[in-house]
Amino acid sequence: MNPLPPLRLYSLLLVLFLGIATSGHTQSKPKKTFRAGAATSNITPLMGVPLDGTIMQIGPAKDVHDELYARCLVLDDGTTRLAFAVVDNTMISREVYDQAKQLIHEKTGIHIHNICISATHTHSTPRAVVGLKPNSAEHKDYLNFLAIRISDGIRRAVNRLAPAKIAWGSFEEPRYVHNRRRFLKEQFLAANKNPFGIGGEIVSMNANANKADKEAGPTDPEVSVISVQHADGRPLAVFANYSLHYIGGIPGGTVSADYYGVFADRVQEQLQADRQSPAFVAIMSNGTSGDINANALGAPRKKYERYERMTQVGNDLAEGTVKLIKELEHRSDITLAAAATELELKIRKPNAKRIAWANKTKVAADHKGRLSRPQIYARETLFLKDYPDTIQVPLQAFRIGDLVVAQSPCETFAETGLAIKKNSSFPGRTFTIELANGYSGYLPSPQQFTWGGYETWPARSSYLEEQAEPKIKTALIDLLKQLHTKK
Secondary structure: OOOOOHHHHHHHHHHHHHHHHHOOOOOOOOOOOOEEEEEEEEOOOOOOOEOOOOOOOOOEOOEEOOOOEEEEEEEEOOOOEEEEEEEOOOOEOHHHHHHHHHHHHHHHOOOHHHEEEEEOOOOOOOOEOOOOOOOOHHHHHHHHHHHHHHHHHHHHHHHOOEEEEEEEEEEEOHHHOEEOEEEEOHHHOOOOEOOOOOEOOOEEEOOOOOOEEEEOOOOOOEEEEEEEEEOOOOEEEEEEEEOOOOOOOOOOOEEOOHHHHHHHHHHHHHOOHHHHOOOOEEEEEEOOOOOEEOOOOOOOOOOOOOOHHHHHHHHHHHHHHHHHHOOOOOEOOOOEEEEEEEEEEEEOOOOHHHHHHHHHHOOOOOOOOOOOHHHHHHHHHHHHHOOOOEEEEEEEEEEEOOEEEEEOOOEEOHHHHHHHHHOOOOOOOEEEEOOEOOOOOEEOOHHHHHHOOHHHOOEOOEOEOOOHHHHHHHHHHHHHHHHHHOO
């Protein structure tokens, strides 16, 4: 046998040595670091941008009480990145959301389905609905501006990613959630007609105690809270969720973020985060409040000064949130995941009889002044006439550790949110953000449709098929099941 050449012998000895040196030791992967970043992006409209909605007639922006923001939070577990942007707008078309998401994806690489953008539904802001004001250059400009500024906010949050830890929990605040859909007393049923002149509806929105004796649905008083801290314990962000419509008390034409903005400012003040961490952001998202407001049936009506009640509600929610945060144990050993789907749903298009009524009732295109309720719904009928027969509705869900966040593009009723929580694969650790990733109007259940009322009247504010609610609810629960298998 020929001896090994010196170079080959050296190589063999080196391999043997390395094998002995590493035997018994597993090569470990680098430890992944949980990181988070938060930022705000100012989205306050220029004066003159319309604040009108599909139903409400507010006029243009004339003043600003408090600035509007896209409040953004990005989470990163080393493998998956999730992004939130909660926007001080009444509602936002899917086209605007998609434009913002595409910009975010191009600049940061975050997957489209890992981005949740939602509207707070403050009514003292623009309605960022495509086609709402076709003759308004100011409105069109604002839609493009809004998409860009939302994407900027998330890009800033990505730029600020830093080692972090996170915690979550919830508390209840029942004082400010009441179902605004109410059953009318029998003696008032005959006179109750919808805008189309049809009677027989037994539910009316905001009917007072003289006319109504029972609420037509439940409420959800839970305040869900996510607290994010820097690795050294400094506050980085707070993300909360509450199922309450806007509060109001704001003069017409005045821009305001309502109680959502008050909450953000008060949390920052309470945590002294303005001094400890300039990048701190507090966020209040809207839960499932399509049929919920702060006015209790039968309660004596108190006259509030302008901005008084929104300040009260925002402050109370902030103080409850800060109290909870101090009890939470923050951690960094968590993983993130996302799931998404789309549903094709039918649109409730008007029949020939309804279209004939609308043509008879509508006003001229150059009409000046306020419209009557029938005139508003005549206009809406003619809009729906030209809608497609079906629409694609985006649905998403995020998992943060063992907390999950379902996302609905509708003004979702409290009963639907409660059902999602009850049937979630993550019991006690689930909440829903409404008006997320699209705008598909109100989402009454089939039963609510039989009772009637404002939220069921066909318009751009309520146009999905009557079976949309169970289909969306089931699909979101299925997404949560998918996230459970990804744990």
